[in-house]
Amino acid sequence: MAETRTLRSFAHRTRxxxxxxxxxxxxxRTAGISSVWPGAQQDCREGEFEMRCTRPTVVxxxxxxxxxxxxxxxxxxxxxxPTAQDWAAxxxxxxxxxxxxxxxxxxxxxxxxxxxxxxxPPLTPAYAAKAQAERAQPAREAETANCLPPGLxxxxxxxxxxxxxxxxxxxxxxxxxxxxxxxIYTDGRPLPEDPDPTFYGTSVGVWEGDTLRVVEHFRLTDxxxxxxxxxxxxxxxxxxxxxxxxxxxKRHRNWTIAEYVCEENNRNFVDAQGKAGIHLANPEASPK
Amino acid sequence: MKNTLPxxxxxxxxxxxxxxxxxxxxxxxxxxxxxxxxISGTVKKFDWTNPHTWVWIDVPNDHGxxxxxxxxxxxxxxxxxxxxxxxTLKPGDKLTVTFRPMKNGENGxxxxxxxxxxxxxxxxGGAITDP
Numbered sequence: 338m339a340e341t342r343t344l345r346s347f348a349h350r351t352r353x354x355x356x357x358x359x360x361x362x363x364x365x366r367t368a369g370i371s372s373v374w375p376g377a378q379q380d381c382r383e384g385e386f387e388m389r390c391t392r393p394t395v396v397x398x399x400x401x402x403x404x405x406x407x408x409x410x411x412x413x414x415x416x417x418x419p420t421a422q423d424w425a426a427x428x429x430x431x432x433x434x435x436x437x438x439x440x441x442x443x444x445x446x447x448x449x450x451x452x453x454x455x456x457x458p459p460l461t462p463a464y465a466a467k468a469q470a471e472r473a474q475p476a477r478e479a480e481t482a483n484c485l486p487p488g489l490x491x492x493x494x495x496x497x498x499x500x501x502x503x504x505x506x507x508x509x510x511x512x513x514x515x516x517x518x519x520x521i522y523t524d525g526r527p528l529p530e531d532p533d534p535t536f537y538g539t540s541v542g543v544w545e546g547d548t549l550r551v552v553e554h555f556r557l558t559d560x561x562x563x564x565x566x567x568x569x570x571x572x573x574x575x576x577x578x579x580x581x582x583x584x585x586x587k588r589h590r591n592w593t594i595a596e597y598v599c600e601e602n603n604r605n606f607v608d609a610q611g612k613a614g615i616h617l618a619n620p621e622a623s624p625k
Numbered sequence: 626m627k628n629t630l631p632x633x634x635x636x637x638x639x640x641x642x643x644x645x646x647x648x649x650x651x652x653x654x655x656x657x658x659x660x661x662x663x664i665s666g667t668v669k670k671f672d673w674t675n676p677h678t679w680v681w682i683d684v685p686n687d688h689g690x691x692x693x694x695x696x697x698x699x700x701x702x703x704x705x706x707x708x709x710x711x712x713t714l715k716p717g718d719k720l721t722v723t724f725r726p727m728k729n730g731e732n733g734x735x736x737x738x739x740x741x742x743x744x745x746x747x748x749x750g751g752a753i754t755d756p
Binding site for chain 1: 637650652654655669670672674675676677679681682693695697700701702703705706727729731733
């Protein structure tokens with residue numbers, strides 16, 4: 338499995354998550370929000386576990402079933418017009434369509450229990466040293482307070498729903514939090530060889546039976562229950578593949594995705610030193 | 626009738642509370658999470674906005690006037706699925722707010738719950754009101 342499921346990260350910043358993660362593992366207590374990913378740091382203040390994306394995350398995903406990572410220098414893929422058969426094939430896939438929300442308390446259960454969380458991902462020696470150095474730095478608050486979206490994978494662990502849309506060659510996830518969209522290409526395209534830094538990287542997935550495999554494994558465990566299991570593989574930073582655990586989501590057939598325009602009335606902020614604050618003055622300035 | 630909010634349903638959601646949810650947007654660093662206070666006043670304004678709702682309460686002070694206190698709550702998209710509407714709190718409503726105070730001593734904090742004179746309790750976390 339490990340050799341067929343590869344995560345490739347492209348810049349030193351993508352490894353910061355490992356450093357931050359080592360710092361924070363002992364203080365994880367919000368299972369539903371316990372997300373880690375290359376490029377993000379956690380903030381241990383208040384004993385909470387929080388994603389922080391100080392700079393855009395650079396990640397790329399390779400589908401599980403491909404025997405080896407395929408990368409392409411050119412990122413342009415020309416898609417054929419879907420045929421009636423392509424649309425018919427959608428109907429044979431598991432019915433992911435609809436609005437899903439993470440079950441409270443259903444987040445990121447890890448095998449191995451609490452002790453496994455405290456141990457954290459096993460790091461390569463080079464990254465263990467970086468983690469040590471990072472511990473000496475003062476914690477910084479998440480830029481999400483300034484309305485930057487958290488990027489992957491924290492965006493997949495928000496307390497707001499996500500809508501899955503299946504079309505030929507693609508699974509689209511409309512994420513209510515921060516009004517974000519994630520595109521998972523299932524048309525067999527390769528990963529970009531030299532991607533730009535982005536919040537969500539490039540997701541390429543394949544359907545294997547009832548499971549959509551990206552870095553996550555998405556599958557239905559009953560008609561209105563989805564589990565998302567995430568495993569990070571990063572040979573440069575991680576000594577072995579690291580399981581982030583499994584989240585459980587429920588489908589809400591009478592829900593629609595709502596607006597979440599973070600800039601509408603954001604009184605929170607993080608200053609240049611990484612310190613959090615709240616603007617309480619002048620309540621009349623808020624939108625009605 | 627916006628006043629017929631299912632407050633009993635919201636009350637039933639006590640086990641979760643709002644604290645675990647604010648993480649979606651920011652940490653609790655600005656709040657003193659180790660303490661909890663109650664304050665009573667009159668609703669001045671209810672911001673039904675993202676990324677947070679804000680409940681503004683006029684509280685009588687020692688100088689014969691009022692101070693305005695602000696309380697941060699969950700977002701409308703979340704609350705609307707749990708029985709709240711933009712009309713749940715109206716200017717003039719009497720309310721006792723339980724909150725985590727600001728660390729810097731400013732007049733405000735993080736909403737934990739609200740209580741009306743008739744005993745109705747307003748929480749922001751947990752229960753889902755759909756079938």
